[in-house]
Structures are given as C-alpha cells and as structure tokens.
Amino acid sequence: MSAEILHLRARAEGEHMLLECPSVGLFTNAVRAGMALVAGARAGTLLTLGRACELRVPDEVAGLVDGDLHERVQAPVGYGTVLYRLRPLAGATASASKNAAGSDSSGAPLFRSPSAGRFWHRAAPGEPALASVGGMIEAGRAIGLVEVMKTFTLVHYQPTGGLPARARVVRVLVADGAEVAEKAPLLELAPE
C-alpha cells in the first residue's frame, strides 16, 4: 500500500523559496542541507497520529536546501511551519512539468537523476567526463555516476518521459561531486 502524498506549500521570500508544512505532525526523513529539491521530489515524511504521509515538492519549485531547519527524525511541526528554505538552483529553474523527465521553463528538455546521491562526472579520477557540453548522447549511454553510501552506479541516459532519443548536451547542471536529490536535473539537452 502506498503512503498518502501531501504537497508542501511554497512561498517566496526574496530570492529564496520557503516550503511550508500543510499539516500537523512529526516531520522525519528531512532532505539534508545542500541537496537539490525539484518539483515532484520526495521531501520527507510527516507522521500524524501514527499515519505516515509522504511530503512532495510542489510544482514550479526547485532549489538547494539552505541549512538544516529541523532535526532529521520526528521533529514536531504545525500548519505553516517552514520545513525547507531553498536557494536558487544554479543553472536550473523551476520545473514546469510533473513528469520525471520534463523540461525547464524555457522548454529545454532536462535529464534527471534516477536517485539521490552524489553526482560524479567521470568514471575515475583523471578520465574524461562521461558527458560534456556539446557532446551527443543517446539511449543507454553512461553520462555520469551517482554515489550512494560509498557505492558508485553508472547513470545511463534513458529517453523516457518525452526526452529525445538522441540529444546534444547544452549544459551540465550539477557540479562534479555535488549532492543531488532524486529527479534533480542533471543535464540540459537539445534534441538532434
């Protein structure tokens, strides 16, 4: 049985975006500081009277978590409590799409991370980057690695969710070694 999903409420504060809690409960599994949060991403769990609800990032929102505002395990929160403060995500803007692939506000297709972790550009130090600006990618091509708990898994380009079968890399949106959330945009693409 899948958990009930609750979307956080977004409120702008200067160039920052605040994500507020839509209900009362114990906030747990918080996404850590420095991770990217984008529309549709999982943003922790809210336990209310023993019932777990999955928190999701609302549409039109993307940014990097700025500081840890709460304990990661069972922090008591109420209606409107600010759970995350996001600073703008360099190189990527809010997603206008709900699907995993999606595109940015300018309509450019974005390839997103299949899982949370640390994104690496090359298979080993000293080797060329697996995906570089101007390079061509197609289905099955390795474009980087995601490190989760000391294990490294190749990220293969999959043209799902409306992404082109072949594409040129316009921008690499995540720095080498930066932490990413699940579904965080990794590459901006141009169809070929």
Place this chain on the structure above:
Amino acid sequence: MAKVPLFPIGRAREAFLDGASFERNRTALGALDATLAERRAKIAAGWGAEYAERVHKKGKLTARERIELLKDADSRVFEVLAFVNHGRKFGKLESPAAGVVTAYVRVGGRWTMVIANDNTVASGSWWPLSPEKIERAQQMALRLRLPVIYLVDCSGLYLPEQSATFPARTGAGHIFKMNSLLSAAGVPQIAGVFGDCIAGGGYMPIISDRVYMTEQAYMVIAGAALIKGAKSLHLSSLDIGGPEVHVHQSACADVRVPDDETAIAMIRAEIERLPSSGAAYYRHGAQPAAPQQPNHELAGLFPTDHRMTYDADEVLARLVDRSLFWEFCPERGREMVVGVGRVNGLYMGLVANRQGVIDDPEHKGKKKPCGILYKEGIAKLAAFSRACNDDGIPLVWLQDISGFDIGVEAERLGLLGYGSSLIYSNSTNSVPMFTVLLRKASGAGYYALAGLPYEPVVQLSTVLARQSVMEGRTLAIAAYNTKLDDDFEILTQDPKERAEIEAGMRDTEARIEGDMSPYKSAAQMDTDELVSPLELRAWLELFAEASYQSIGYRRIKNPRIWSLHDAAALWEARG
C-alpha cells in the same frame, strides 16, 4: 509444486550497460587476465627448460606431461592451488606450485584428483606448504568421493626447511592420515611411482589400492645415501627398493611397467574399471546447454573498482544453462539473489550479492546500499542454504560483499543472531558447497557466505578479488586515530610531525592494499585458485559434474520432493 519453475533471466548487454563502459571494463580485466596467464605459464615451467631437459634425458616425462597424457583428450585440466608459495623465496630458491601439481583431471569420463610431484622443481621434493597443499587436494577428493591418482616422483622433504614441513598438525605425516581416511571412506586411490619415493613418501603409494612402478622407480624408507656400507657394496636406491624388490618380493607394489607412458595407460585403464559418472542420471532427462546470454560478456560486466556497481542478475544469466533460473523468495532480502539453475544440465543452487541500491524494507521511502547483509537477506540465505542441503542441491556462493550492516538498528534487529543461524547452517551442511570471490570478500560477510574458513569444497578467487577485514584507508585512520580530528584530518600543525604521520598512514594503506592481492591470498592458501571471470562457467560445470559423479554417499532428492518447494510455498504471496 513438483515442477521446477525456471524462468528466463538477463537482458541483452546493450539494455543495461553502454558499449564504452563495457569496453572500459573489458580492457581493465584483460590486463589482469594477461598477468594471470603470464604467471600461470611461469609456474607451469617449474624451474625451467633446463630441468625439464634433465627429466627427458632420463627417459621420463615431467609431471605436467604425465597429466596431459592421462587426461581425456577432449577435456581441460583444472589445476588448483597452483599459486601456493608464489613469490616466496627459500634462500635463493623458489618453489613454483610448492613443487606439486594438484588438479581435477577427467579420465575415462570420470573426474579425478591428480596429485603429481613436479620433478622439475628440486626433484619433486616437499617444501613448506607442499604437505598442506596435498592434504587440501585430498580433502577436495574426499568430499566428493572422487578417485585420487598419485603420480609420485618425490625425493622427500626439502630438508633445509624441514622444521616447517615435518612436525605440525598438517605436516607431511598428515598426508598419510588423509590416504588412510580416503581409503576408509571407500575412495579409490591409484599410485604410479615414476622415480624417487623416499622416506615418509613411501607410505603414500602403499595405502593406494593399486600401485604401478616403472623400471626407474624405487620406494625406500631410507635411500642408499643413508645405508651403512652401501657405497662399498655399490648398492643404489633402485637395488634397495626398486620394482624387483617391491613387485616381486615385498608385494608393496602391484605391477611393474617399462616406462611412464605405459604406467599412465595402465592407470587410465584402472579408472575406466570404476563405476561411470552418475551425472547423466541426475540430469533428469535434461540436455546440457550454454547460457542464452553470451558467457563471454562476463569479460566486460565487472568494473575493476570494487566500489562501482554492476548487475548481479546479469552475471547469473551468463552462468546458468539457457539463462534459466528460479529465483527463491525474490520479494524479500533484495540485497541477495538466490535460486536454482542448471549447469551442464545439473541443478545447482546459486547465491550472489546484488550491487547498487535497494529500497530499505525497514523504512519506507529510504534506500540501502547492497553488497551488505541485512536481516531479510541473511534469513533468506539461511533458509535457502538449509533447503539446498536437505535436497542435495550443490551450492555456489558468488561473493562480492562488504560485510554485515552495522549500527544501532542492526543490533536492535538482532543481526548477530540471524548471522549465527546462517553460519550454523553453512557449518553443518553436508551438501557440496563452492565459493567464488568475485570481487570484495570483506569482514564477516566473507564468513557468512561460506568463505574458506567454512570449508567449501573449493574456493576460487577471480583476479578482481580482495579479502580483508578492513580497507587500507580505514585501517590507516584507525591506527592513527589519536593523531586525527573528527574529520580524520591530522591535528598537529608541526610540519615534521605532519609529514611523519602522513607517511605512516600512506605506508599502512599501501601495505594493507598489497595484502589484499589475490596472489598473496593464493600464495598462502587463503584461497584455492585464481581464475578469470571468463573461466567461471567452465569451473561451475566441473563443480556440477564432480558433485553428481559418485552415488550413494550423499542425499540427492528428485526435484518433485524438494524442501525448497515447501519453503517457497510459505514465502510466496497467495493468489
């Protein structure tokens, strides 16, 4: 369910691994395989062409030439323990393969264990670890009730190192105890004596059921060099204990043959008198078949960096017949993949560590890294191990494991208890078990997955394997803990002291990394043989055929009444 529900597994390589990464892996493995081939060739050459020439001049064959002549023409020799004493010096001397060749050899359609003194290395004498190596090979034969063939050409202990070979529990005398135990268990033993057979070595052929002696062979408790008056009487060792004495007077040997070639032909004929292999019967009508997914692709599936992931299911797909597999309990303990497949038509239980990340069963929405043992995975392994033991399905443990999960949750869930249950099962199993270290074999994970201390019949290491309790970097941090801060950075600002600590940590890390080399492991008998991943299918075929060859000594249930079906029925979802 009486029928074994085998399903196709695996995908075309392009569907899960891009060509560039595949080539990268293949190139890296190719270099490691080239080193393996080069080192094997050097070991096979013994002390070199000059010594082989000496043997030939006496009208004899070298140990490896004898084995080539002995084996079925269409089979390959599976040498085990070839790297024992690799890189080890005794004064200025080396002892390639510890001076004795031990190998699974197919003779007349039956797998045998051949133990052949290498007469190109110090006249086949026994070095430190030679006795242990011979005993290990005897143990491998005893476990599967495979006939043992001794090709004896041994001048006794290499005496300058006698303290390391004579008195220990596993000293040379234990070889003869193993001879006795093999005999007591009804395992056929046949000896060919081709040359020297001095002192304790004399007992080895005598306990054998049949003993052939060539005209150049002698067996003596002490050679002419130690017999008072032998010189003036012009007595040679051949006069004292040659075939004239032992075949015709003492009856310590059975048959006298003119030369090596005749002796080998006679030994082959003896093996052909034994019952034929039960393997064909236990195929239950199935035909042996190659994996559907190409086996040769194993060359490029494994990243050499042990931290990088690969798809373990795809490895299994490239090892089992027709890439058909029944995964046992697939929904639970996802970090492990276990199940049954056929190898050369014979049922084998296979266990492998998945790599990468799985959903955390204890915390919805969270992930856990694989290559680690958690509660469900351990329980699944123990249940599978017990069922295979009950059903007589030989088990293959393919290890690529970092260890058990650690921390507050691991202790709260009682992993020590679940792990101990698994260890108890593996320790008391009587079904043949084989262990393959694919890459990492770390910590208690190495133990739990039937590592060498749990006495699998054979343990192989691939050229990618690394056995350790702790990685080099981690151990360096632990060793210099008092000099480091919370982030493991060096505390002191004194440049000289910093340089010393840095050098010390570097040395510790380098030494530990060196100790993890599979060559070092094989040299000190911490693993039985080194192989390329490309050879694994051939080895599994050997394991399957050898496990099902002899009949009547172990339980082999027909698949209709497997306990595995009962276990699966209770695990499977209803409806």
